[in-house]
Amino acid sequence: MTTDRPAPTPDTPSGAAGGTDTDARSLGRVTIATLIAAASGYLVLLLAARHLGAIGYGVFAVFWAAYGLVTGAQNGQLQETTRAVRATSDGTVRSRPILVNVGIGVGLAALVAATSPLWSGEVFTDERWLSVALLAVGVASFAVYAHLCGALSGMLSWSSFAVLLSVDALIRLAGAVIAVAAGLGTTAFLIITVIGSVSWCLLLLGSSAARRAVGVGGDVPPRRLTANTLTAMAAAAASAVLVMGFPVLINLTANLRGTPDADEARLIGALILAVTLTRAPLLVPLNSFQGVLISRFVDRRDRRIAALIAPLGIVGVIGGVGIVAAWAVGPWLLRSIFGADFDLDGYVVALLTAGATCLALLTVTGAAAIAAGAHRWYAAGWWVATLVAVGMLLIPADVEVRTCVALVVGPLVGLGVHVVGVLRRPAA
Known part of the structure; x- marks a missing residue:
């Protein structure tokens, strides 16, 4: 899927020579991936609006917004993982960010499920329990996606990062096209909303850099890394409120x-x-x-x-x-x-x-x-x-x-x- 130059292993410095991918061509790929992601998102919304009608689109749009709000906060995982991985350039590894990120993702999914009786009836007027289940599964999967994005950024493996970003968006777009062609309804579009976050599975199959990024080390102990990540997520939540x-x-x-x-x-x-x-x-x-x-x-x-x-x-x-x-x-x-x-x-x-x-x-x-x-x-x-x-x-x-x-x-x-x-x- 990608032909990155060798990336740093979990036991070598993230900034080591040969482990970077920083030329203009690689950063150009990130720019193209960004444009693909933005265009795909707009096209999914357009297809949903035209295919589902006002009522169906309203159900889908609420779930899309709820998922975006939670995963917007999870961008804090990406940010802290990037910092922690990049800061290990001196070779000192004190934690494994993947463990922290998976733990946070599972915890967040459990929190969504456990608290859903309190709020889901007000937020999800239709497909209530399916929406809760998809939201819980989606945020758990997004935690791994955020880890890979952050780890690849910290390793300066921009080609793999660009592929991950593009595949995430294109999976949703392909799903929306299939749903429209097959005449599927709102349920299909709810699934499409979260299915892109499994793009990390495909990347792990095709990129050795991504497989190395799974176990790459961080610069601070696990407890501090967890606190840093949760603080970054709190800030990202404020960002999501102000932006979205x-x-x-x-x-x-x-x-x-x-x-x-x-x-x-x-x-x-x-x-x-x-x-x-x-x-x-x-x-x-x-x-x-x-x-x-x-x-x-x-x-x-x-x-x-x-x-x-x-x-x-x-x-x-x-x-x-x-x-x-x-x-x-x-x-x-x-x-x-x-x-x-x-x-x-x-x-x-x-x-x-x-x-x-x-x-x-x-x-x-x-x-x-x-x-x-x-x-x-x-x-x-x-x-x-x-x-x-x-x-x-x-x-x-x-x-x-x-x-x-x-x-x-x-x-x-x-x-x-x-x-x-x-x-x-x-x-x-």
Whole structure:
């Protein structure tokens, strides 16, 4: 499946010569894999909407969101595994991250199953117990997937990482195409949601680098690795709330002021769509490059601020170009593609793009905090950003002003927390 150069074994340094895969071609594969993953996700949603109809799609979309929220928190496993594996470049192995990650995955699956009587009836209106079972199995499998992503990133085995990312997305897309062609219903799409996470099974069969990544070592003892991973997951949960759950926050805070009238409801719908569209160009690829960023920052942990300048600058420049473009053509694109109901002023679309840029900058500083071992500062930055954003949504102003201010101010405050945490950590 892949032809990576030799990767480090569990008993050799992760950064050893010959165990890396860092040329431009390999990182280009990660970029292509990111685009495949993003396009596949959108196509699955499109196929589901057209095939299932509004009612069936509603059932599927709720489960898709629930699975995304939990696995969004599990991205903390990927982040800490990347840091722990990359930091063993001195050859010191104190733990096996696979054991910690599998333990967390099984524990999370058991928690989902045990607590499901308390919440599943409110969340899953149809296919309730199948949804609970699939969610439990899915998060357990995703723990292994997250481990492999993190281990391969820490080993700088980007070709295998790119294959894993692509296969995960393409399995779901292939399943959706088969379900539509065979006339299958909602149940099939629920299974499709979680089935991609078994891509690690296929990778283990075809990649020797992936098989070595299963047992690769970490730089801290198991207890500390577990604590670090859980802290990273807590931060990733805040990230999932701020990124994936922000449309829900807009609705909730708007409803606190009373039921919106027809004009405000239309405006809220347009804002939610615009928030989603303005984020995708920056956040989708950046999230896939988390392992790349963390590995970079670990390798440069003696000059952390200098290492931050380049990625922050790149994100800032791309975001700046996006802000100008959003102001100039954003409203026209929204009206032309989605209809006259999705009408927003140019400054609103530009500020939403600025908010997406601030979230991207927060993601970069978060990777630096993880790499520096400042896990509590990392979690604090994301939670502070989320709480400040919620607070900004409650200020006395129009909904578009509240939304734009929340998306800019919240992440910038969280970014400041991350930078303080990075500066306070002594260089290893």
